[in-house]
Amino acid sequence: MSKKNKADMYLDMVALHKEVTGSCILCTVRFPSREKVKFIVDCGLFQEEKYQTSNYSFPFNPGELSFALVTHTHIDHIGRIPKLCKEGFNGKTYTTKVASELMPIALNNTAEILSSNIQKNSKKKSIVESSIPVFDSSKPLFEKDDVESAMENVIGMEYNKPFRVTENIEVTLFKNGHTLGSCYILVKIFYHGQEPIYALFTGDYSPENKFFDVDSMPKYLKDLPINLVTESTYGTTSKKIIAPIFKETVLNSIKNKETLILTVFAFGRMQEIAYELRKLQDEGLLDKSVKIYSDGKLAHEYNDFYNSHKNGLIVKDFLPKNLIPVLGYEQRNELLSNRDCKIILTTSGMGSYGPAQVYLPYYISKPKCSIVFGGYTAENTLGRKLQDVESGEIFNLNGIMTTKKAKVYSTTEFSSHAKQEDLIDFMRNFKNLKSVLINHGDSLVKEAFAKKIIEELNPKKVAILSPENYIRVGAYGVIKSYPAVDINFNITT
Ligand SMILES: [Zn+2]
Numbered sequence: 071m072s073k074k075n076k077a078d079m080y081l082d083m084v085a086l087h088k089e090v091t092g093s094c095i096l097c098t099v100r101f102p103s104r105e106k107v108k109f110i111v112d113c114g115l116f117q118e119e120k121y122q123t124s125n126y127s128f129p130f131n132p133g134e135l136s137f138a139l140v141t142h143t144h145i146d147h148i149g150r151i152p153k154l155c156k157e158g159f160n161g162k163t164y165t166t167k168v169a170s171e172l173m174p175i176a177l178n179n180t181a182e183i184l185s186s187n188i189q190k191n192s193k194k195k196s197i198v199e200s201s202i203p204v205f206d207s208s209k210p211l212f213e214k215d216d217v218e219s220a221m222e223n224v225i226g227m228e229y230n231k232p233f234r235v236t237e238n239i240e241v242t243l244f245k246n247g248h249t250l251g252s253c254y255i256l257v258k259i260f261y262h263g264q265e266p267i268y269a270l271f272t273g274d275y276s277p278e279n280k281f282f283d284v285d286s287m288p289k290y291l292k293d294l295p296i297n298l299v300t301e302s303t304y305g306t307t308s309k310k311i312i313a314p315i316f317k318e319t320v321l322n323s324i325k326n327k328e329t330l331i332l333t334v335f336a337f338g339r340m341q342e343i344a345y346e347l348r349k350l351q352d353e354g355l356l357d358k359s360v361k362i363y364s365d366g367k368l369a370h371e372y373n374d375f376y377n378s379h380k381n382g383l384i385v386k387d388f389l390p391k392n393l394i395p396v397l398g399y400e401q402r403n404e405l406l407s408n409r410d411c412k413i414i415l416t417t418s419g420m421g422s423y424g425p426a427q428v429y430l431p432y433y434i435s436k437p438k439c440s441i442v443f444g445g446y447t448a449e450n451t452l453g454r455k456l457q458d459v460e461s462g463e464i465f466n467l468n469g470i471m472t473t474k475k476a477k478v479y480s481t482t483e484f485s486s487h488a489k490q491e492d493l494i495d496f497m498r499n500f501k502n503l504k505s506v507l508i509n510h511g512d513s514l515v516k517e518a519f520a521k522k523i524i525e526e527l528n529p530k531k532v533a534i535l536s537p538e539n540y541i542r543v544g545a546y547g548v549i550k551s552y553p554a555v556d557i558n559f560n561i562t563t
């Protein structure tokens with residue numbers, strides 16, 4: 071095969087997102103016939119304020135896409151699929167079977183939030199559960215009807231079974247520990263007389279999950295010449311620096327007869343932390359008479375989902391004994407007025423949304439209270455603010471001067487993202503790594519992680535995916551990069 075032929079077929083990739091929000095990779099395949107096929111991997115909502123305007127339009131024509139692939143159902147990976155369909159995408163969206171069942175839960179909740187944000191001037195303040203920005207627009211990005219029509223073209227596929235998406239593109243989904251129903255995705259691009267191009271997209275990746283077994287990678291996959299598109303959220307974080315504090319903090323707080331507030335994300339973290347409490351009960355360390363409450367409508371929906379999918383899970387019974395769901399305003403107010411020792415699991419994880427907006431401002435000034443943030447808290451969230459204020463300091467909380475008397479902790483021990491060692495280990499699986507394209511990380515993290523990969527694995531090429539450049543790969547790895555002037559125009563920072 072001549073060298074010229076090698077470049078006759080290639081795959082151009084560009085990320086619409088700079089960092090870890092609004093995940094979407096636009097892929098364009100050019101076949102030797104000069105035919106082009108476009109597809110995307112994930113289509114997330116930009117949740118950070120600074121990227122708000124990026125949600126309104128796509129820097130490509132959605133009608134030109136042949137298909138979409140979805141790695142998992144976090145909103146920053148699927149939140150713009152209804153919008154994509156509204157704007158003319160009428161191909162199929164492929165994901166796992168479980169993810170296809172989870173998608174309507176997540177998207178309908180987002181539709182509700184988007185609508186309630188639009189009606190933000192109405193007197194009734196609603197409690198919404200995740201960090202969806204308030205859009206400065208008179209119409210929501212999409213509504214429940216749009217979710218329904220988008221879902222008509224979502225197809226849930228089995229793990230490990232290749233399926234054809236176009237005449238010359240085949241896709242396989244592999245189990246991933248990041249969330250229930252998540253996958254990493256192999257795309258095989260083939261054409262008569264050409265070496266196939268293999269691209270593998272990690273999505274958000276974790277090698278393990280408390281609720282299900284993650285299969286080891288099949289041997290045939292390890293042997294393929296892979297162009298790997300990897301996430302890098304914790305690409306510079308070593309597992310060694312994460313000190314677990316959760317168990318000790320819970321037990322101390324209960325020993326001191328406090329109110330313990332645990333903020334959780336509705337999907338995944340709620341179930342994981344509930345299960346940690348259940349284990350403490352089962353081990354006899356946490357007395358079953360201590361009342362445990364859970365608050366968050368969406369979290370309760372996900373709890374039910376986990377319970378209804380028990381057969382596929384290794385943990386069948388994860389909720390603490392005598393867990394009491396908080397079902398509304400009155401019950402919540404009653405809780406605030408009682409001084410009993412108790413545990414309250416509440417959404418949202420970062421504290422700025424959901425019922426945490428009620429609990430945190432109340433309990434932050436109570437000395438007999440501990441607050442644990444069970445995951446990452448972004449800048450400008452209530453969670454971050456309460457952590458940054460010094461203990462005993464008087465500060466302005468939504469206009470009311472408040473003294474921080476509660477003890478505030480945060481832990482990343484429950485993170486569902488691989489750390490640096492896990493990501494490097496994942497890459498070591500591939501005996502024939504042609505290139506590594508780094509994606510889904512802060513800009514500085516992506517570069518530092520790239521250097522680490524070069525030191526540890528020395529693949530043929532390492533590149534950084536961003537909205538600034540197209541990265542072109544072929545069967546033998548990275549061919550070149552060139553400026554994505556057509557993509558970059560609506561990225562505001
Ligand atoms: Zn995710």
Ligand SMILES: [Zn+2]
Pocket residue numbers: 090093144146147274510
């Ligand atoms: Zn993500």
